[in-house]
Amino acid sequence: MAENQAALERRIAVARNDDGVVTITIDRPEKKNALTFDMWRALAAAVCAAGEDAATRAIVLRGAGRDFSAGADIGEFSELRADADTARRYEAANSAAFAAIRNAPVPTIAAISGICFGGGFGIAAACDIRIATEDALFCVPAARLGLAYPVDAMQDIVHSAGIQMARYLAYSTDRLGAREARQAGLLLEVVADLAALETRAGEIAGKIAQNAPLSVRASKAAIRAVLTNEPADRKRAEELGTLTFDSRDYGEGREAFRQKRPPRFEGR
Structure with missing residues (x-):
């Protein structure tokens, strides 16, 4: 039931x-x-x-x-x-x-x-x-x-x-x-x-x-692409990886490293 x-x-x-x-x-x-x-x-x-x-x-x-x-x-x-x-x-x-x-x-x-x-x-x-x-x-x-x-x-x-x-x-x-x-x-x-x-x-x-969400998501997609060996999964992983370089979090990560402080990631 x-x-x-x-x-x-x-x-x-x-x-x-x-x-x-x-x-x-x-x-x-x-x-x-x-x-x-x-x-x-x-x-x-x-x-x-x-x-x-x-x-x-x-x-x-x-x-x-x-x-x-x-x-x-x-x-x-x-x-x-x-x-x-x-x-x-x-x-x-x-x-x-x-x-x-x-x-x-x-x-x-x-x-x-x-x-x-x-x-x-x-x-x-x-x-x-x-x-x-x-x-x-x-x-x-x-x-x-x-x-x-x-x-x-x-x-x-x-x-x-x-x-x-x-x-x-x-x-x-x-x-x-x-x-x-x-x-x-x-x-x-x-x-x-x-x-x-x-x-x-x-x-x-x-x-x-605590880590950059977009980076973690890109890593998960990349690992999946390796496991499946599917072109669609590889393309998705590459797209997510590319997005990280245009993200605010990428700038925050570099700035936090320069200032020797913990980064404050927002997932965008």
């Missing part, structure tokens, strides 16, 4: 601080933050809205409570993902959420604890930066459920974990611990516990927020 807007806003909670860091929390801890069909759509909308806001400097994605996310709510599958036709509609909602995160113009940071399975892994893999607690577990359980993982989500896992690890996870459905995930390149850092995770995610987002 579809949830009303107020319920969805509680399940996909959005908070913003004064530095332009937006935190999006998947808030369904009683179900290990498994996402319903409506929550997938709300997540995509929340990320898109944050990215379209010129004041946003970075986006942090996290789960409420102990776990990041168990992925899609399997309880809905018998009705909403029962066959190929219904699966296509369901996976379109998944893909829209992954794409919103992947294509967000600002950096996205996944703060991961506990379970990060299936679609939850897809959300984390679509992010630019991932940090996790020591108890974090990663799994791609599609083969245990008898279904296929969407190509775009698999693309993110390959890019984030590497070809060999992506193959192993998808074929074996084995669980990967945080230390192994860091060795594979999936994680930037592993921290001790939830308190350290919140602190470190805030520190990373804060450092990003």
